[in-house]
Amino acid sequence: MNDIKKVAAIQDISGVGRCSLTVIIPILSAMGIQVCPVTTSVLSAHTGYGEFVKRDLTDYMMPALEHYKKLGVKFDCIYSGFLGSIEQIDHCLEYFKTYENALKIVDPVMGDDGRAYKTYTKTLCERMGELVAVADIITPNLTEAAILLGEDYPTAPMRHSDIKSWLVRLSEKGAKIVVITSVPLGGGEIATVGYDRSTSSFWKVQNDYVPKSYSGSGDMFASVLAGGILNGDSLPIAMNRAASFTELSIKTTYSYGTPWEEGIMFERQLPWLMSYQVLDDFVGF
Ligand code: PXL
Secondary structure (H helix, E strand, C coil), X not given: CCCCCEEEEEEEEEEECCCCHHHHHHHHHHCCCEEEEEEEEEEEXXXXXXXXXXXXXXXXXXXXXXXXXXXXXXXXXXXXXXXXXXXXXXXXXXXXXXXXXCEEEECCCCEECCEECCCCCHHHHHHHHHHHHHCCEECCEHXXXXXXXXXXXXXXXXXXHHHHHHHHHXXXXXXXXXXXXXXXXXXXXXXXXXXXXXXXXXXXXXXXXXXXXCCCHHHHHHHHHHHHHXXXXXXXXXXXXXXXXXXXXXXXXXXXXXXXXXXXCCXXXXXXXXXXXXXXXXXXX
């Protein structure tokens, strides 16, 4: 029986810099899931390099969808990430509508460290809200959560009650499951927090502080989370798996002192994902 799950990953591919498809494909493959890329653009390097060569593939997205419909391809999950234009958001909405029974994961990639990426205009950020509204699961970092809620980026650690209210308000926009990464809490704690509206449950996984961030870490987190959920993990176990793999890979990268734009060294950690370890390093809060 062919029980390998299929994920349509609506994402770009960047030659260097380890983000989007160059992270998502190996991770989900290692977790036993087939990635079917819907490539939105090809870049020589991600936008964090400042200069890059780019070929936009917006006009490829709908013909590809028509072809998948003709072939009768069934996707178990549609997963969108970094997007380059309003048209690409419209096309993503079509994919979500077409595969209404698929698990809809939206990683609302828009920025980091309190700032929107240069390519993300105000309109593009607003339209990202439409994708968030049709998703089952969303995985914003704190910057993206603030943009989606129209809040200022918090400059001080957040109280539990405040981050819980952010999770609930984000979920009220549509998604049943909301996971926010890189949240500074009181006492120097940094955490990944999640909320499942169907059970009204809040979950927290602690992260060690590493004094450097790397491109593609959000893609890494979201793809491991997606793989975990598709493989039957509960929400806290999937969050724990995603946070642990990301932390392991970030610490490895930090130990080698490579530049942030080269992304996270994860290649040699992939066997950890294949072992499918049972995890219990999470708490309800
Ligand atoms: O990791 C997010 C991402 C994906 N794709 C491209 C990017 C970025 C972040 O900068 O530039 C092309």
